[in-house]
Amino acid sequence: xxxxxxxxxxxxxxxxxxxxxxxxxxxxxxxxxxxxxxxxxxxxxxxxxxxxxxxxxxxxxxxxxxxxxxxxxxxxxxxxxxxxxxxxxxxxxxxxxxxxxxxxxxxxxxxxxxxxxxxxxxxxxxxxxxxxxxxxxxxxxxxxxxxxxxxxxxxxxxxxxxxxxxxxxxxxxxxxxxxxxxxxxxxxxxxxxxxxxxxxxxxxxxxxxxxxxxxxxxxxxxxxxxxxxxxxxxxxxxxxxxxxxxxxxxxxxxxxxxxxxxxxxxxxxxxxxxxxxxxxxxxxxxxxxxxxxxxxxxxxxxxxxxxxxxxxxxxxxxxxxxxxxxxxxxxxxxxxxxxxxxxxxxxxxxxxxxxxxxxxxxxxxxxxxxxxxxxxxxxxxxxxxxxxxxxxxxxxxxxxxxxxxxxxxxxxxxxxxxxxxxxxxxxxxxxxxxxxxxxxxxxxxxxxxxxxxxxxxxxxxxxxxxxxxxxxxxxxxxxxxxxxxxxxxxxxxxxxxxxxxxxx
Numbered sequence: 072x073x074x075x076x077x078x079x080x081x082x083x084x085x086x087x088x089x090x091x092x093x094x095x096x097x098x099x100x101x102x103x104x105x106x107x108x109x110x111x112x113x114x115x116x117x118x119x120x121x122x123x124x125x126x127x128x129x130x131x132x133x134x135x136x137x138x139x140x141x142x143x144x145x146x147x148x149x150x151x152x153x154x155x156x157x158x159x160x161x162x163x164x165x166x167x168x169x170x171x172x173x174x175x176x177x178x179x180x181x182x183x184x185x186x187x188x189x190x191x192x193x194x195x196x197x198x199x200x201x202x203x204x205x206x207x208x209x210x211x212x213x214x215x216x217x218x219x220x221x222x223x224x225x226x227x228x229x230x231x232x233x234x235x236x237x238x239x240x241x242x243x244x245x246x247x248x249x250x251x252x253x254x255x256x257x258x259x260x261x262x263x264x265x266x267x268x269x270x271x272x273x274x275x276x277x278x279x280x281x282x283x284x285x286x287x288x289x290x291x292x293x294x295x296x297x298x299x300x301x302x303x304x305x306x307x308x309x310x311x312x313x314x315x316x317x318x319x320x321x322x323x324x325x326x327x328x329x330x331x332x333x334x335x336x337x338x339x340x341x342x343x344x345x346x347x348x349x350x351x352x353x354x355x356x357x358x359x360x361x362x363x364x365x366x367x368x369x370x371x372x373x374x375x376x377x378x379x380x381x382x383x384x385x386x387x388x389x390x391x392x393x394x395x396x397x398x399x400x401x402x403x404x405x406x407x408x409x410x411x412x413x414x415x416x417x418x419x420x421x422x423x424x425x426x427x428x429x430x431x432x433x434x435x436x437x438x439x440x441x442x443x444x445x446x447x448x449x450x451x452x453x454x455x456x457x458x459x460x461x462x463x464x465x466x467x468x469x470x471x472x473x474x475x476x477x478x479x480x481x482x483x484x485x486x487x488x489x490x491x492x493x494x495x496x497x498x499x500x501x502x503x504x505x506x507x508x509x510x511x512x513x514x515x516x517x518x519x520x521x522x523x524x525x526x527x528x529x530x531x532x533x534x535x536x537x538x539x540x541x542x543x544x545x546x547x548x549x550x551x552x553x554x555x556x557x558x559x560x561x562x563x564x565x566x567x568x569x570x571x572x573x574x575x
Contacts, residue, residue: 073329076321077297079273080106080314081116082344084149086305089350096129098347102302103133105343107142109336112314113297116170119149120157127164134165143167147210152194155201162205169202170243171195175213175230177223188226192233199237210241212275217246220259231267241271241297246286249279249309256286260293273297276312278304283312288320291328302344303352303359315341315358315390323384335391358390365395398430398440410442416449425452441552462487463572470500470561480504484511491515500561508568520547520575527560543567547575 083099086092094102099117106112118130130148137143143166150157150169161169173195174180180191195211202209211234213219219227234242244263251259256274263272274290275298276283287298304313315337321328341359345352354362364387387394398410407427411418418426426445429452433440440448467483477496480503484491493510497503505522512519524544541555541563551574555566 073327074294076291076295076328076330077113077273078314078318078330078332079114079116079147079297079299080110080112080301081275081299081311082106082301082305082314084116084118085299085307085311086301086303086344086348088307089305089310089348092305092348092350094129094347096125096132099129100132100136102340102344102347103146104136105336105340106302107137107145108140109333110314110340111331111333111336112300113331114145114147114168116147116149116299117166118164120151120160120164120169121153127160130164130166138165144208149212152191152198155198158198158202158205158207161207167206168208168210170210170212171198171202172212172214173230175216175227175245175247176219177226178218179215180226188229192230195233196237199239203238209237209239210243210273211239212243212245214245215247216244217251217255217259218248220263221250221255228266231263231270235267235270241273243273243275243299244295245275246277247275249277249283251276251282251286253282253285253289257289257293260290260295264294271296273299275299277306278309278311281309283310284316284320287312287317288325291321291325302340303348303350303356305344305348305350313356313358319358319385334389338390338392358385364392395442398434398442398445407445410445411449413442414445416446418449422449422453441554444554461573463569465565465569466490468504468565470504472500478503480507482507482511484508486511486515501564504561504565505568508572518547518575520545520571523550525564527563539563541567543571545571 083094083102087094103115103117106115117133118126134143134146137146146166147168147170148161148164148166149172150161151172158169174184174191177188180186180188184191199209213227213230216227231242244260246256256276260272260274272295274287274295276286283304290298298317299311300314300317301311302314304310304316314332318330318332318334318337321330322334338359341352352359352361354360357363398406407430408423411423411426426449429448430440464485465482466485469481470478471480472478477498478500479494479496480500481494482492482504491511491514493507495503495506495510497506509519522543523546526542527539528542529539539557539560541560542552543554543564544550544552553567553570553574555563555568555570557563557566
């Protein structure tokens, strides 16, 4: 029989402790909905009690929705041994579960709280009793448990012996400082589960040594009942175990366990959290990074053409993603051929060779080439306009920005040899420009893509007159990227937009 492992995601609590991150109450609600209804984690930890009025409002929004969806028992809030103040806060928030933060090492107890185990246990018992009186169930964190097992194991087991006597649903074992190795993770969980086989234990890892995924895997092997994650591995210092990575590892390499997570939704939640948090996902981050399903070397594309020789079990389709073949100086004819075939363009050997040489030249200059650039490159190299038609051009535009007034844009566009004029205002210069363009496309009943990402890059140490590159990601039935280059950021974005209008 496979063991079902509970996954509790703490993106909205521990993940929000990432430096510089703060979600609005509406953003918290959207993330909570996705985690519970689409990703299908078992539980979510959404806040710390007593933090702020805004935090309270955020939890109230989540609990109101969860009550309607019959999911209220899946929402948890971190609370403290504070004479019942946390419990009063949690009750006001509408939540029904407290994750009680207590001391899991003798060092923390002695030097931070300056109390004896008996004093600490007595206060914990009072807190648990008060929670139960208020119809709030209790899970307990043993903060610094990993160091407790290293330095004061007798205290840890004395504490768990006490918790056995209390109405506690789960005992949560944190590697608070991220100091465990895979061997110690397995050893400590195995020893604890063998000593207390009937108790439910969660494992909570931090990633200070980049070991959170393998440590959690070892804990699962050792018999742990659940573990905690964050989307994109967000969290204090180096963060927590990333949800997508650990789910992929367990699904592929741990045959004795199963979980409820829907893999196909992991990329979606990852991008939502990236947007709301402002913390970029590294391009090489497993499962959710931009580059992880992109083959760069031409020999890989050649092998895939012949018998998928460079595929593994980590298929992009599992996560709602596509395999891509990068274009650059190492791509070779096989990569370029893959991209050209996807565009429906046919070239003979000589033409393919000429296009390959041009892409290699661009790669040597450190210029990034995408599939959406290919028609322009082909048209330029072969001196043949049939591959790209510029049916849309910006004839004139005027953008005004004055202090205290909304920016405005007046544009003149040529579309299929017809001239169109429009004016609009917006929250910024580019927004005003886009609003004017959208007015024209609405008038013509033409489809318009959704802007999904907007990035500006300038050379390191660049001066104020340095060229900047604006990279815009769009979605219209499929995702595509356009780029613009100019010393003015807004004009660079307008150039990227003009490319987009011709592509669609």
